[in-house]
Every structure is written in structure tokens, then in C-alpha cells.
Amino acid sequence: MKNLLILFLFLLPGFSLAGEAVDMAEDPVLEKRMIGLAEDLRCLVCQNESLASSHSELAEDLRREVREQMQKGLSDEEIIDYLVTRYGDYVLFDPPVKSYTLLLWYGPFALLLLGLVGLVFQLRNRKKNVPEASLSDEDVKRAAEMLNQSKDS
Amino acid sequence: MMRFIWPFVIFVTLAGFLYVGLGLKPREVPSPLIDKPAPMFNLPQLHDPNKQFSPRDMKGKVWLLNVWASWCVSCKVEHPVLMALSRQNIVPIYGLDYKDEREAGMGWLRDSGNPYVLSAVDIEGRIGIDYGVYGVPETYVIDKEGVIRYKQIGPVTQLSLHEKILPLVAELKAK
Numbered sequence: 451m452k453n454l455l456i457l458f459l460f461l462l463p464g465f466s467l468a469g470e471a472v473d474m475a476e477d478p479v480l481e482k483r484m485i486g487l488a489e490d491l492r493c494l495v496c497q498n499e500s501l502a503s504s505h506s507e508l509a510e511d512l513r514r515e516v517r518e519q520m521q522k523g524l525s526d527e528e529i530i531d532y533l534v535t536r537y538g539d540y541v542l543f544d545p546p547v548k549s550y551t552l553l554l555w556y557g558p559f560a561l562l563l564l565g566l567v568g569l570v571f572q573l574r575n576r577k578k579n580v581p582e583a584s585l586s587d588e589d590v591k592r593a594a595e596m597l598n599q600s601k602d603s
Numbered sequence: 604m605m606r607f608i609w610p611f612v613i614f615v616t617l618a619g620f621l622y623v624g625l626g627l628k629p630r631e632v633p634s635p636l637i638d639k640p641a642p643m644f645n646l647p648q649l650h651d652p653n654k655q656f657s658p659r660d661m662k663g664k665v666w667l668l669n670v671w672a673s674w675c676v677s678c679k680v681e682h683p684v685l686m687a688l689s690r691q692n693i694v695p696i697y698g699l700d701y702k703d704e705r706e707a708g709m710g711w712l713r714d715s716g717n718p719y720v721l722s723a724v725d726i727e728g729r730i731g732i733d734y735g736v737y738g739v740p741e742t743y744v745i746d747k748e749g750v751i752r753y754k755q756i757g758p759v760t761q762l763s764l765h766e767k768i769l770p771l772v773a774e775l776k777a778k
Contacts, residue, residue: 494632494737507702508737511728536735538635568609 484517487526491533491541500543634735634754641668641743641751642733646723649700649708656697656723658749665775667696667768668743669719669759670731672703673711675739681758685718688764694772698722701731701739744768746775 488502495506501513512533519529533541545551585593636642641658648654658668669685671678689696698719700708705724712722725731734743735754744753753771755763 497629508728511702511732515729515732535635536732537737538633538735540632 480517480520483526484513484520487516487529488513490543491530492543494537494541501541630738631756632737634751634756636735636751637754639751641745641749642730644723644725644730644733646699646725646730649698649705649712649722649724652705652724656721658745661697661745662749663747665694665747665772666745667694667772668699668734668745669696670699670701670734670736670739670741670743671722672701672739673707674703675701677758678740679715681740681760682715682718684759684761684764686716688759689718693769694776695720699730699734700724701736702726702728742768744771744775747778 485502489500491501491512493499493501493504493506493509493512495508496504499509501509501516516529516533519532524532530542539545539548545554547555643658645655645657648656685696688694696719698721700722702725705726708722708724712719723730728736734741738756740758742755742759743751744755746752752775753767755768759768
């Protein structure tokens with residue numbers, strides 16, 4: 451019983467997904483396509499919301515615009531182009547790879563590489579700095595004694 | 604000594620990025636329309652719906668296109684600045700009444716003064732989308748060739764007027 455309850459609590463966040471802000475859904479197929487596209491687009495008014503979930507007036511207008519262009523038979527790429535020429539790459543949640551986004555896309559890998567190089571150097575240095583343990587004659591004798599002792603017992 | 608150098612370098616780099624980040628304004632999305640021809644439109648004028656206004660009419664002139672609305676609170680902030688500018692007769696200001704009721708728009712201009720040569724009405728906000736409007740007020744500086752040269756997002760202030768807009772207008776007029 452308790453386990454079931456815990457399981458339920460773990461699943462709970464899954465149920466709380468925010469609903470989309472849907473206005474008029476005359477053609478459910480088109481509406482679904484529109485929402486699908488709008489989820490990858492950023493609302494400019496409330497900047498961390500997608501165009502699909504935003505309730506701002508501009509988002510409503512832009513959804514209307516997207517819907518109408520879909521009715522006209524434009525492809526998703528054409529519609530995205532339409533929005534990018536007006537609002538810039540900013541409307542895309544997935545920024546395109548361009549000269550000024552190189553750092554954004556590849557910076558983390560560069561940092562990882564830098565870290566690895568640093569690690570290799572560090573390890574090499576340590577090997578050099580830690581002297582090989584050398585045993586004096588006396589130590590060898592003591593060690594042999596100890597080993598013999600354990601053999602006997 | 605050496606072992607402190609790397610943490611220090613990393614700290615300085617990170618602090619540098621964060622410092623630059625402090626000065627960025629995420630609200631101001633750079634417009635891709637700068638140095639592009641101003642999108643064409645034909646819209647009815649606010650005070651005379653039978654007449655149209657199009658940017659084509661402005662060919663050969665440097666002008667400002669100011670997007671405003673009677674419901675827009677920040678427009679009230681920039682309004683005195685625009686009024687003063689219109690009295691100076693340096694550059695004509697044309698208005699785009701964005702997603703507004705005609706009556707409400709005219710009422711607001713009647714009550715508080717009209718800095719515009721004329722205003723066009725964009726009731727459905729479609730022209731606003733063409734211009735990449737996402738927060739009213741926005742002001743565009745358009746040159747003699749009909750190319751957008753600058754976009755002010757948010758209210759025009761004395762500072763932005765004297766540091767950016769007016770020098771640019773003077774430069775464009777001299778061309």
C-alpha cells in the first residue's frame with residue numbers, strides 16, 4: 451500500500467503538464483500540426499513560453515497567422531522562414547548553427563576537451579613527481595620475515 | 604603558486620562572461636529587418652478611413668514610423684517626447700495604430716495631443732507582424748529609399764532620441 455502511494459507520488463508530476471492555449475480548433479488535424487510547430491517556436495512577449503502555450507495576444511495572432519499559412523498549403527519550413535524574417539532567429543527554440551552561435555553549440559565540447567587535456571597533463575606530472583618507492587636492505591629483510599611468518603602459521 | 608593560476612583564470616573568465624551578461628537586455632530582440640526595405644502595406648488612415656496610407660508615399664523622405672495604441676501604457680511615457688519632437692519639425696512622425704479601436708485611438712489623440720502627421724490603423728495586427736512588432740511602442744527610422752535603419756523597442760526617451768534617432772536622421776537626410 452505504502453509503495454503504491456510512493457509510486458503514485460512519483461508519477462504525479464507527469465499529470466501536471468500544462469495544457470496548450472487552444473483557440474478555435476475547427477480542423478483538428480491542422481490544429482495539431484499548428485500546435486506541433488508552435489511548440490518549437492518562442493513567444494516574444496513571454497520569452498520562456500512557447501508560441502503554443504502562450505496566452506499573450508501576439509501569440510494568438512501568430513498562431514492565427516501560422517494556421518492561415520498552413521491552410522494556404524505552405525510547408526513548415528516556409529512558415530518558419532516567414533517568422534524568422536520578421537522576428538529573427540530568436541523565435542526558434544533551437545538556434546541554428548551560425549558563426550556567432552558556434553560557441554553556443556561547440557563551446558561545451560571545447561570545454562570538455564580542455565578538461566581532458568588538463569587531466570592527462572595532471573596525471574603525467576603526478577607520475578613524474580611521485581618517486582618510485584625504494585626499499586632499503588633492512589626493509590626487504592623485514593618484509594621477507596613477515597611473509598615467512600604468515601606462511602608458517 | 605602555479606596551482607592557483609588555473610582556478611584564477613577560470614574565475615576571471617566566468618566573471619567576465621557574467622559581467623557582460625549583466626549589460627544584455629533580453630527584452631530587446633535584435634530585429635532582422637534592420638537595413639531591409641520596410642514591409643509594404645496599404646492601410647486606412649485613422650482620421651479618414653476613406654484615405655489610405657502606404658510607406659510608398661514616403662519615398663524620398665526620412666521618416667519615423669511609430670507603433671502605438673490607446674491601450675498601450677508605455678506609449679503614454681513616450682508621448683511627451685514625441686509631441687516635443689513633432690513641434691520641432693525635424694522629421695515627420697507617422698503612426699501605426701496597432702490592434703486598436705478606431706474610436707479609442709482617436710479619443711486618445713484628441714485628449715492628449717497628436718504628434719503624428721497621420722496614423723494608419725492596423726486593427727488585426729497583421730502589419731505589426733510584418734514589422735516584427737512584439738511590444739508596443741516601437742519606432743522605426745526609415746530612410747529615403749524606404750529602408751529601415753533603426754528600430755527602437757519600447758518608449759522613445761530623451762536619451763535614445765538624442766543619442767541614436769536624431770543623429771541618424773540627420774545623417775540620413777544629408778545623403
